[in-house]
Structure formats: C-alpha cells, structure tokens
Amino acid sequence: MNAINSAYALDIDTCSEQATKVRHSIQGNEPHVFTDIYSEEVNIAIWQRNLSSTLTGSVADFLTEKPRFKASMTVSPQSVLESISESLGTEMSELSENIAELVEMFCCLFELKRVGLRLTVVDSAMCPKFHVDNVPCRLITTFQGVGTEWLPHQVADREKLGRGSNGKSDSESGIYQNEKEIQQLNCGDVALLKGEHWEGNEQTGLVHRSPALGADERRLILTLDFSY
Numbered sequence: 001m002n003a004i005n006s007a008y009a010l011d012i013d014t015c016s017e018q019a020t021k022v023r024h025s026i027q028g029n030e031p032h033v034f035t036d037i038y039s040e041e042v043n044i045a046i047w048q049r050n051l052s053s054t055l056t057g058s059v060a061d062f063l064t065e066k067p068r069f070k071a072s073m074t075v076s077p078q079s080v081l082e083s084i085s086e087s088l089g090t091e092m093s094e095l096s097e098n099i100a101e102l103v104e105m106f107c108c109l110f111e112l113k114r115v116g117l118r119l120t121v122v123d124s125a126m127c128p129k130f131h132v133d134n135v136p137c138r139l140i141t142t143f144q145g146v147g148t149e150w151l152p153h154q155v156a157d158r159e160k161l162g163r164g165s166n167g168k169s170d171s172e173s174g175i176y177q178n179e180k181e182i183q184q185l186n187c188g189d190v191a192l193l194k195g196e197h198w199e200g201n202e203q204t205g206l207v208h209r210s211p212a213l214g215a216d217e218r219r220l221i222l223t224l225d226f227s228y
C-alpha cells in the first residue's frame with residue numbers, strides 16, 4: 001500500500017471507530033450516579049431531583065427582582081458559600097447552600113481545588129444550536145425554567161455539527177432524524193455533560209443546546225467548570 005492509500009485507510013479506520021463508539025446516559029435519584037461519569041461509555045450523568053417549594057418560590061421572587069442577574073467567579077469548596085451569599089444576598093440562603101453543595105460534590109468527584117462558577121438569568125437561548133463543549137466535563141442545572149436539550153450519541157449525526165450544518169437550523173440540517181429523539185433535562189435535574197476534552201471522549205462529547213424560550217420566559221442556570 002502506498003503512502004496515500006495507507007493515510008486514506010487510516011482515515012476510514014478513524015471514522016468507523018468513531019461511528020462504532022458506544023455512549024449512553026445514566027440517571028438516578030441520588031447524587032452518587034455522578035460517579036458513573038468515569039465509565040468510558042457514559043457521556044451524560046443525570047441526578048434527577050426535585051427542588052423544594054421554598055427554594056422554587058425564592059428563586060421566582062429573585063428573578064422578578066433581578067431579571068438580568070449574572071455572576072461569574074472562581075470558588076473553592078471553602079470559599080463558595082461566602083462568595084455566592086455575598087453575590088445573591090442573605091435572603092437567598094437556601095439557593096446559596098444548594099449551590100455550595102454542588103460545588104463541593106464537583107470538586108470532590110474530580111479532585112479539584114477550584115471551579116469556575118456561572119449563575120445566569122437568561123431570557124433567550126444562549127446556545128440555540130446543537131453543539132459539543134470543548135471542556136472535560138461541565139455540570140449544569142436549571143433552578144427555574146425549562147432544562148437543557150440533548151441528543152443521545154447514537155442518534156446524533158456529528159457531521160452536521162458546526163459548519164457541517166451549512167448554516168441550516170437543527171430541524172433542517174439532519175443532525176437528528178426525528179424530533180422525538182431530542183431529550184430534555186427537567187428543572188432541578190443536575191447533569192454532568194462530558195465534553196470533547198475528556199481523555200478518550202474525542203468525537204463523542206455530549207451533543208446539547210439551550211431550549212427555545214417564549215416571550216417573558218426566564219431561566220436561572222448554574223454551570224460549573226474545571227479551574228486549574
């Protein structure tokens with residue numbers, strides 16, 4: 001085989017290897033479901049939880065009062081409660097404690113000293129098209145509003161990501177065959193989304209997007225990322 005043919009064969013091998021990689025989701029009612037993110041075949045781990053009515057009520061009041069709220073900070077498990085309480089105000093102690101707990105879990109799970117935290121109110125889809133994140137793993141949860149949408153690995157046509165969509169919308173690009181294949185997190189669910197920078201997860205990062213929002217609809221979203 002000449003050099004061109006062998007390079008071509010290598011390309012074919014790489015493509016077919018990506019196509020045959022198995023990835024799936026895992027969900028559970030307890031946070032220990034997060035440890036399954038270390039399984040090579042898992043690219044999203046979802047802790048399904050219900051928010052208390054007191055938390056939901058205080059978040060709704062907060063969004064009415066601060067409809068443009070945005071906070072971005074680097075925190076450690078030791079500093080998070082003080083930092084987030086300062087940002088949100090003392091009347092939001094239940095939300096602050098909830099967030100601090102998630103930061104502690106995320107740091108413990110990935111042996112991190114610090115995380116990048118973003119807590120944001122959005123009134124339009126931030127990332128409206130399906131995409132993958134160039135991070136090792138991101139935690140995402142929605143405290144108010146509809147949750148993130150995602151596609152199971154086996155139904156997503158990755159060649160239609162980014163420029164591969166040729167500027168077409170998700171419903172026209174062919175990234176999925178049937179709208180019923182689109183999955184959605186519930187408000188309160190906490191998900192770990194494995195990205196493209198997780199070793200061994202190249203070409204298999206979770207495909208996801210922000211959900212469309214109606215007029216006057218707002219979401220409060222928390223994301224946590226690795227910080228070194």
Ligand SMILES: [Fe+2]
Nearest residue numbers: 127132133208
């Ligand atoms: Fe994303």
